Amino acid sequence: AQKVTQAQTEISVVEKEDVTLDCVYETRDTTYYLFWYKQPPSGELVFLIRRNSFDEQNEISGRYSWNFQKSTSSFNFTITASQVVDSAVYFCALMHRSGAGSYQLTFGKGTKLSVIP
């Protein structure tokens, strides 16, 4: 069965601090894909990154970076020099086949990040 665990329910940091959001996943698939989404207070879901299981190279995009460790089944997300606009709920997700046979995402419970000015 597919499972995504985001152990941190809520995190508060002061602006300009770095923060890491943890994501641990479970899957029996040998090839799989992991995602991160951001859900700001307005409610829309914003795609951040997609990573496949055979590419363990870490990725950096501006202040965002992702650390994929297959050995520990983790896909952690770090925001450097956090800003108030980073305040949102962040979801980690694992792609798998749904009941219809199409690809779907199993989401973690999300981590609510509050950046305090």
Place this chain on the structure above:
Amino acid sequence: SAVISQKPSRDICQRGTSLTIQCQVDSQVTMMFWYRQQPGQSLTLIATANQGSEATYESGFVIDKFPISRPNLTFSTLTVSNMSPEDSSIYLCSVWEGEKLFFGSGTQLSVL
């Protein structure tokens, strides 16, 4: 990226009534997906809407409660039937484009 429009954006409904949510995509897609996000919770897939065939429901969701229509490749509706306060959630439609799953802005439903 795909542009997905959902209507209504929010609604407050009475117990026992039904609400139909519309989802329009700016390109033709084979499958459209409906998710539910209960207050403070994660997203759960309700069903996959296929054009020209019955929707496929995930465990815990049934057609009588959440009937879905898919009349063409750019449009789908989800109806929440015989609503109760437990149905208060955000309902989102989504589509794959390339390797990314895009979401509409959601419909926030409150049932009194």
